[in-house]
Amino acid sequence: MNVTFYMFAKRAVWQLLNPIYRFEIIGLEHFPKDGGVLLCSNHINNLDPPVVGITAPRPIIFMAKEELFKSPFMKKLMIKLNVFPVKRGKNDREALRMALSVLKENQVLGVFPEGTRSKTGELGKGMAGAGFFALRTKANVVPCAIIGPYKPFKRLKVVYGQPIDMDPLRQNKKSAEEATEVIMNEIRKLMEKHRS
Template identity: 65%
Template sequence: MNLYTFARGLVKSILSPLYRIEVKGLEHFPKDGGVLLCANHIDNLDPPVVGISAPRPVSFMAKEELFNVPVLGKLLPDLRAFPVKRGMSDREALRKGLKVLKQGDVLGLFPEGTRSKTGQIGKGLAGAGFFALRSEAYVVPCAIIGPYKPFRKLKVVFGPPIPMDSIREERLNAEKTTEIIMKHIEDLIHANQ
């Protein structure tokens, strides 16, 4: 058993009962092929919660500073995380993200780039649109509906893949594509509150 599988099982055994996590929409999640999984961002626990809720292993970009934290920094690569420099265009992180998708794996992203302090969905960054347009991956919206309060229900909802063919045909840019992705996430939140 690898570290990812072990950690996923351990984290699930703690977080699922603590936050009474309800997962919906698993039938929408592609069984194979590259998946760009885009979720809203409301709490520091979002990455592990999405990771234990998704039916397939998920790779996440993590802020570069976390890789300098003793012990954690050594574990992150085995937990499928890779570093991204915040506040600038990080070509290496973009290359690594595309590689994950082209290998047919799942890349998890929080397009807002930072947590929403209000719980309201914020503006997404162009990175999500970049990955969606530059790969052949399925783009799956995901809504995390809180709050993160012990023993109160937390929902993780996966929506159907966003039809990317028409977006690619219209030659929309990365910003516009991210807006469409964010709208799908917002619609999922409203439909499941």
Template identity: 65%
Template structure:
């Protein structure tokens, strides 16, 4: 058993009953090939919750500061995360994200770039569109619907992959693609709230 599998099973055993997590739309999740998994961001636990409910291991970017914390940095790295310098375009992190997708893995991303203080969906950053346009990944929208309260139901909804062919043919910008991804996340939130 890998460290990732072990950590996932431990977190699942605690979080699933505590937050009464329900996953919907798992049938839409591609079981092979690269996947760009784009979710809204309402809580610090979102990466863990989206990850434990996904049927495949998920790789994430995590803020660089976490990797400098003794012990925690090592755990974060073993849980398929890689560092990103926030606040400006980190080329190394972009290359690593593309490599994750090129190798056929699942790359989880929160297009808003930070947690929503109000719980409402914010504006997405161009990064999601960049990865969607520069890879052959299936782009899967995901909605996390709270609240994060003990024994209150928390939903994680995986939507159908968003077709990217037309956007690529029309040479859409990263911003336009991100906008489309955010619209799909918004639809999932509206439909399941």
């Protein structure tokens, strides 16, 4: 992981975005200091990945749609920022292997389970991938809620919830879809609690 460039980019993006969106960061004490973390957030704006990246206390490796890697400049930038591509709507085994590897190496994997931005700001249906990663590894599953809207000089909340205990789901042999639903419900609770 290219931590040096990541930290440089994190500082630069913070200085650029924080004066505009006046971040209120809640729940950082819940974020595990070590070990694998599956960070699952709602998705309301194209700026969500950098916003989560600059507010989380640990470097994040994001999955991103492969379309973002089409231009040579963006591909180079994404790689330097430790982002890897995933083919949406397909069984992308290479991306699945990469994601599981990130978690097993005790790093932080960032995913947006909805798979696309919500046009209304309301939480959409999560895809099975998040549940699959949660059940297949022992990583801490941390829900995150971004509460907008993104408006200049209005406060933007980024809320990190307590890790979700996935052991009962593993013991009861729950499906990836069911595990994703549990994760989405926790994100929904954060949104409802902190929306004002």
